[in-house]
Amino acid sequence: MSLLGIIPARGGSQRIKNKNIVEFFGKPIIAYSLDAMREAGIYDEIHVSTDTERIRDVVTGLGHDVPFLRAEFHGDKDRLFDVARWVLKTFLDRGASFEDVGIVMSCSPLIDGGDLREGYQHFLEHGRRPLFAVAEYPAPPQQALLLGGDGSGIRPERPDCFQLRSQDLPHAVFDTGAFYFFSADDVLNADLYQFEDSIGFPIGREKATDINTPEDLEFARVLFAGRNALRKAAE
Numbered sequence: 001m002s003l004l005g006i007i008p009a010r011g012g013s014q015r016i017k018n019k020n021i022v023e024f025f026g027k028p029i030i031a032y033s034l035d036a037m038r039e040a041g042i043y044d045e046i047h048v049s050t051d052t053e054r055i056r057d058v059v060t061g062l063g064h065d066v067p068f069l070r071a072e073f074h075g076d077k078d079r080l081f082d083v084a085r086w087v088l089k090t091f092l093d094r095g096a097s098f099e100d101v102g103i104v105m106s107c108s109p110l111i112d113g114g115d116l117r118e119g120y121q122h123f124l125e126h127g128r129r130p131l132f133a134v135a136e137y138p139a140p141p142q143q144a145l146l147l148g149g150d151g152s153g154i155r156p157e158r159p160d161c162f163q164l165r166s167q168d169l170p171h172a173v174f175d176t177g178a179f180y181f182f183s184a185d186d187v188l189n190a191d192l193y194q195f196e197d198s199i200g201f202p203i204g205r206e207k208a209t210d211i212n213t214p215e216d217l218e219f220a221r222v223l224f225a226g227r228n229a230l231r232k233a234a235e
Contacts (some may be wrong), residue, residue: 003043003045003100004043004047004087004098004100005037006103007034007037008080009055010032012052015214018054019106020050025109025221027055033107034048035113036115039113040113040114048106056210062188064204072086079193085188086105088184090189100181101183104179105210108178108215109220110206110209110220110227115207119181121202129197130183130196132175133201133203134200134201135173135207138165138205140163140210142169143164144157145170173200174208176210209223
């Protein structure tokens with residue numbers, strides 16, 4: 001199988017300035033996704049899809065070529081899988097074809113090459129169905145509480161579930177936003193947001209931080225530092 005790896009990395013992030021290249025323990029955060037993909041050894045091509053020369057220059061400085069900039073889908077409301085479709089079509093127009101597509105998010109410093117290798121193997125073993133990296137909720141989502149308009153009052157979102165035992169509720173996971181695998185045919189032709197025939201690949205919650213806010217970034221730093229401290233203590 002030939003596998004195209006895509007790291008979406010548009011400019012213009014609002015909640016964290018320059019989020020895709022923000023400093024993270026001495027390196028631009030996107031470097032960790034690139035390192036994990038290289039370590040995985042499963043990608044025939046790794047492409048950072050960006051619309052800015054600044055991000056391209058940072059990626060080039062990390063030793064990775066960016067052959068073209070994204071000509072469409074610059075906004076924060078553009079959908080991830082539409083970006084993947086555009087990138088794949090651009091490669092096809094340039095004479096390069098792939099059987100599968102793997103997306104790794106630029107702010108995923110907690111995953112490693114082993115996660116990606118195992119995820120892709122899971123994808124192949126399950127008939128190349130759309131794969132999402134998922135993790136368990138820390139508490140049952142069916143028992144979520146909603147804050148009132150003044151930010152203090154609370155009420156159950158699902159009153160019918162709130163008094164049930166957690167072990168009696170359906171097992172739920174969430175999309176971690178870390179990585180995905182799809183067949184090229186699905187990227188080109190399917191509506192991947194309908195989750196038809198999709199599968200989940202569980203990863204640990206310690207790797208499942210989706211970085212969108214400064215608080216998310218600080219939490220990821222705490223997890224990263226703690227993991228490294230544990231590894232050093234075990235040596």
